[in-house]
Amino acid sequence: MGEITLDLLLNQVPYLVKVVPFPFNAETRFRVSYNDSPEYIFAWDSAVRQFVSIGDDSSTIPNELEEAIAVQLLQIATDGRGDAMQE
Template sequence: MKKLSFNLLVDGVPYMVKAEPFSFNDELRYNVSFNGSETFIFAWDEDTLRYAPIGEVATELSMALEQEIASRLYEVTPSRE
């Protein structure tokens, strides 16, 4: 998969999101940054059935932004079956 970039408008704030897919233990993950931020790793979460940020920095994202990014990643990811 290629690097992705997309625009989001969340709570009236524009975000330019960049996501780069990579494989980790045969699992597709994404390095995600927005508006020049640090990089967040999004991985598939079996409990919530969506992509979610992992690690300590995950708490720095607003829930609304996290959900919008997760939704967009799900749309562009090949079938999980």
């Protein structure tokens, strides 16, 4: 799967989000950037049952944007079957 582009509008602010899935050990992670930002890595967090941004700079992503991206990544990772990640 190649690059995926998402158009999100949150609180009247448009975000052009670029997503690139990649394998990491036995899971899929995602390289994500928005509006030409630096790249962030999103990984599945089974404790909160969603994808989260990991790494030192992850706190710079607006919370509502991170949550909206997480919802989209879950759909991408499970082909719309969100329960597949609920282990």
